Amino acid sequence: MRFRRSIEEFGSYNPYVKGEVRIRLDKNECPFDIPDEVKEEALRRIKGAEWNRYPNVNSDSLREKIADLHGLDMRNVVVGNGGDELIALSLKLFEGDKVVISSPTFGMYSFYSRLEGLGVVDVPLREDFSLRDVENHVDGARLVVICSPNNPTGNLQDREHVERVLETGVPVLLDEAYAEFSQKSFLDLLSEHENLIVLRTFSKAFGLAAARVGYVLTSERIAERLLSIKSPFNVNFFSMKIAETALDNRRYVERIVSYIVEERERIYEQLRDCAYPSEANFLLVRLDAYDFLLERGIAVRRLEGRLKGHIRVTVGRREENDALLKALREFRGER
Amino acid sequence: MRFRRSIEEFGSYNPYVKGEVRIRLDKNECPFDIPDEVKEEALRRIKGAEWNRYPNVNSDSLREKIADLHGLDMRNVVVGNGGDELIALSLKLFEGDKVVISSPTFGMYSFYSRLEGLGVVDVPLREDFSLRDVENHVDGARLVVICSPNNPTGNLQDREHVERVLETGVPVLLDEAYAEFSQKSFLDLLSEHENLIVLRTFSKAFGLAAARVGYVLTSERIAERLLSIKSPFNVNFFSMKIAETALDNRRYVERIVSYIVEERERIYEQLRDCAYPSEANFLLVRLDAYDFLLERGIAVRRLEGRLKGHIRVTVGRREENDALLKALREFRGER
Numbered sequence: 001m002r003f004r005r006s007i008e009e010f011g012s013y014n015p016y017v018k019g020e021v022r023i024r025l026d027k028n029e030c031p032f033d034i035p036d037e038v039k040e041e042a043l044r045r046i047k048g049a050e051w052n053r054y055p056n057v058n059s060d061s062l063r064e065k066i067a068d069l070h071g072l073d074m075r076n077v078v079v080g081n082g083g084d085e086l087i088a089l090s091l092k093l094f095e096g097d098k099v100v101i102s103s104p105t106f107g108m109y110s111f112y113s114r115l116e117g118l119g120v121v122d123v124p125l126r127e128d129f130s131l132r133d134v135e136n137h138v139d140g141a142r143l144v145v146i147c148s149p150n151n152p153t154g155n156l157q158d159r160e161h162v163e164r165v166l167e168t169g170v171p172v173l174l175d176e177a178y179a180e181f182s183q184k185s186f187l188d189l190l191s192e193h194e195n196l197i198v199l200r201t202f203s204k205a206f207g208l209a210a211a212r213v214g215y216v217l218t219s220e221r222i223a224e225r226l227l228s229i230k231s232p233f234n235v236n237f238f239s240m241k242i243a244e245t246a247l248d249n250r251r252y253v254e255r256i257v258s259y260i261v262e263e264r265e266r267i268y269e270q271l272r273d274c275a276y277p278s279e280a281n282f283l284l285v286r287l288d289a290y291d292f293l294l295e296r297g298i299a300v301r302r303l304e305g306r307l308k309g310h311i312r313v314t315v316g317r318r319e320e321n322d323a324l325l326k327a328l329r330e331f332r333g334e335r
Numbered sequence: 336m337r338f339r340r341s342i343e344e345f346g347s348y349n350p351y352v353k354g355e356v357r358i359r360l361d362k363n364e365c366p367f368d369i370p371d372e373v374k375e376e377a378l379r380r381i382k383g384a385e386w387n388r389y390p391n392v393n394s395d396s397l398r399e400k401i402a403d404l405h406g407l408d409m410r411n412v413v414v415g416n417g418g419d420e421l422i423a424l425s426l427k428l429f430e431g432d433k434v435v436i437s438s439p440t441f442g443m444y445s446f447y448s449r450l451e452g453l454g455v456v457d458v459p460l461r462e463d464f465s466l467r468d469v470e471n472h473v474d475g476a477r478l479v480v481i482c483s484p485n486n487p488t489g490n491l492q493d494r495e496h497v498e499r500v501l502e503t504g505v506p507v508l509l510d511e512a513y514a515e516f517s518q519k520s521f522l523d524l525l526s527e528h529e530n531l532i533v534l535r536t537f538s539k540a541f542g543l544a545a546a547r548v549g550y551v552l553t554s555e556r557i558a559e560r561l562l563s564i565k566s567p568f569n570v571n572f573f574s575m576k577i578a579e580t581a582l583d584n585r586r587y588v589e590r591i592v593s594y595i596v597e598e599r600e601r602i603y604e605q606l607r608d609c610a611y612p613s614e615a616n617f618l619l620v621r622l623d624a625y626d627f628l629l630e631r632g633i634a635v636r637r638l639e640g641r642l643k644g645h646i647r648v649t650v651g652r653r654e655e656n657d658a659l660l661k662a663l664r665e666f667r668g669e670r
Binding site: 004233 | 337338351359364365366367368369374378384386387388390416423427428429430431443450504505529530538542543544545546547548560566567569571572573574577
C-alpha cells in the first residue's frame with residue numbers, strides 16, 4: 001500500500017481555533033439565521049416528503065428556480081454540493097495542464113488543482129489587488145480562476161480586464177460568491193462568452209452555509225458537460241428544498257445585504273487607516289491582531305504569505321462589530 | 336475552449352424512465368419512509384440550529400456515532416456526500432494507474448476511475464457470480480473494488496477470496512452498501528488489514544436515500560489521508576443531523592431489514608426458476624420484462640452487457656411485490 005506522493009502534500013483544512021469563541025467572524029458566514037417563517041416553510045416541505053427516496057439526480061426543481069432568479073434557462077445552471085464541488089468539477093473539463101490563479105485569493109483553487117494533478121500558475125494581484133496582465137499567461141491553461149469580489153481582499157476586479165481574459169478563449173471560472181454584497185456582477189458577460197463559468201453560493205448572502213449549496217451559471221455547452229461528469233444525486237433532498245424555499249422568499253436576503261453593507265461601511269470608516277475598502281461581507285485589515293482578538297473570544301481569519309500580519313474580519317451583527325472595534329482599539333492602544 | 340477527450344466518453348446518468356410509474360423498484364431504495372417519531376426528532380434537531388453556520392468540517396459528531404455502532408474509533412471513520420464521494424476519493428489515494436473491478440457490478444466504479452484518468456481492468460465474475468482469481472491481477476493496481484453483496488447480482492463474495500486479495504497488500508475498497516440485508520459482513524477484517532476500506536451507506540437499510548450520506552470504515556492511516564483530501568464541510572448539516580437521529584433510533588432499521596428479507600425470500604420462492612438467490616434488498620431476474628412492467632407502471636432496472644435480458648428488481652412493500660409477481664406471471668403467460 002503506497003500513497004501517491006502528491007497526496008502527501010495536503011494538510012487537512014482545519015477551521016477550528018483553540019480557545020473559547022464568543023463571536024465568530026472567521027468564516028464569512030451571514031450573522032443572522034434565516035427568518036423563522038422561512039425556516040418553518042422549508043421544514044414543512046421537507047417533512048411531507050419521502051426521505052427513503054433519492055432526490056432528483058440533477059436538482060432540476062432548484063435549477064429552474066435559480067434560472068428564474070437570473071433570467072436564464074435551467075440549461076445554463078448546474079447545482080453542486082457547495083461551491084467546492086463545482087470548482088473541482090470545472091477543473092476536469094478542459095484540455096491543458098495548468099490553472100491560472102491570482103494570489104492572494106481563496107485557497108481552494110490551488111487545493112483542487114493540485115489534487116487534480118495540475119500545475120498552478122500564479123499571476124499575483126497588483127499592490128492595489130487588481131488583476132495583473134492575466135490575459136498574457138493563459139497559453140496552455142486549462143482554466144483561469146478570477147474571484148470578484150476577491151476573497152480575502154474584498155475588491156471587485158475590473159470588468160474590462162475580465163473581458164480581455166475571456167476574449168482569449170480560455171475557460172474562465174469567475175467566483176462571485178460575494179456578489180450580492182457588491183451589487184455588481186459580471187453575469188451579463190455570459191451572453192457573449194461561451195467560455196465563462198460564474199460561481200455563486202447560498203452560503204453567504206442567503207444565510208445557508210449549513211446547506212452546502214452552490215451553483216454555476218454558464219453556457220449550455222459547459223453546463224451539459226458538468227452535468228455529465230458530476231455525481232448523480234450530488235445535492236441531497238433537504239438542502240435542495242431549503243435552497244428552493246429561500247429563493248421563494250428571497251426578500252429577506254435584501255434585508256441581510258443592506259444591513260451587512262451598512263455595517264461594513266461603518267467598520268471601514270472606523271478603521272480607515274488600516275482597513276481596505278470592501279465590496280464583500282468581510283474586510284481585510286492590516287493589523288496582526290489574531291491572537292489578541294482570540295484571547296477576547298473573537299475569532300477572525302489570520303492571513304499568511306503576502307498578507308502576513310493582516311486579518312480578515314467577517315462583518316457580523318452590530319453588537320459583534322462593536323465588540324470587534326472596541327477590541328481593536330485596545331489592541332492599538334497597547335502597541 | 337477545448338474539452339478533454341476523456342470527458343467526451345461520459346454520458347449523463349439518467350435514472351428516469353419514460354411513462355407513468357406507480358411502483359418504484361428500480362433504485363434499491365427502502366420502500367418505507369423512516370418512522371414519524373424519528374422524523375419529528377430529526378426535524379427538532381434541525382430547527383433549533385443556526386442554518387447560517389457551516390457544519391463541522393469533518394462531520395465529527397456523526398463519525399463518533401458511526402464508530403460506536405461498529406465498535407471502532409472515530410479515527411477509523413470518514414463520512415461522505417453519499418458513497419459516491421468516497422469511491423471517487425478512494426481512487427485518488429494510492430500509487431498505480433489502474434483499478435481492478437469484477438463485472439457485472441455497480442457501474443460507478445468504472446465511471447469514477449475513467450474520470451480520474453485510470454485504466455479499468457475487469458476480472459469478470461464467474462458463471463455463479465463469485466470472484467475469479469482477482470489476487471492474480473493486482474500488480475500495479477491502485478485499487479481493487481469488491482462489491483459484496485454484489486450489485487446487481489445479489490450474492491456475497493467469498494471471505495477467503497477477499498482475504499487472499501488483501502494479503503497481496505493492494506488497497507481494497509469493499510463496497511458493503513447492502514450488508515445489513517445479508518447479516519454478514521467482512522468488517523472484522525479491518526483489524527488485520529490496514530489496506531481495507533469498507534464502504535457503507537444510509538441510503539438502503541436506514542431508508543435515507545434523500546440525505547446522501549455514506550461512510551467508510553478503514554485504518555487510521557487511510558482515514559487520515561481521506562480526510563486530508565476531501566472537501567471541507569462535505570456533508571451538509573441537515574443530512575448529518577438526520578443520519579445521527581437515525582443512528583440514535585436505529586431499532587427501526589431492524590424492522591425494515593426483517594421485512595425486506597422476508598419479502599425477498601417470498602419473491603425468490605415464487606420466481607425460483609428465473610431468479611438468483613440474493614443477500615441484498617433486490618433480486619436479479621432472468622426475464623426481459625423491463626418494457627412489459629413499465630407499461631403496467633412498475634419501474635425496475637434493465638441490465639446490459641453480460642446480463643442483457645435480465646432485470647434487477649428492488650424488494651418493495653408487500654402489495655408492491657404482489658403487483659410485480661402478478662405482472663411477471665402475465666408476462667410469462669404471454670410469451
